[in-house]
Amino acid sequence: MKIALAADHAGFRLKEEIKKFLEKQKVNYQDFGTYSEELTDYMDWAVPALKKMSQGEFERAILICGTGLGMTILANKFSGVRATPCYDLYTARMSREHNDSNVLVLGGRITAPGLAREILKIWLNTKFQGERHKRRLDKLTEIEKNNLK
Secondary structure (H helix, E strand, O other), X not given: OEEEEEEOOOOHHHHHHHHHHHHHOOOEEEEOOOOOOOOOOXXXXXXXXXXXXXXXXXXXXXXXXXXXXXXXXXXXXXXOOOEEEOOOHHHHHHHHXXXXXXXXXXXXXXOOHHHHHHHHHHHHHOOOOOOHHHHHHHHHHHHHHHHOO
């Protein structure tokens, strides 16, 4: 699995912690920035990562901003992206089992590093359940085709 990773200034510290975790787990990733806590706009870093993911160069992405909300709104503007903000272990599991989330969004100002690692473990290892959920994702894909142009 290859993961695109991006954050703004508010997510920088948590991104650095996540990089250590991914390295320890031997997960292949590319860091699209930001590379400091200097004030910046989240889309400047997430858009290049999301473009590459939307084009199939990455299977998944992890995005981090202050709350996770701005990154989620942005990410879901891209074709084929199912971005979900996860704030606890339950939302991480459900995002994968029911929604086949391919972009995990975290809030750097509201998610402690230890919790982020636990969320990430679940998000990386939980399988999509399919069945009735696949039917729903097919409907979402059709809506996306008709509305994202």
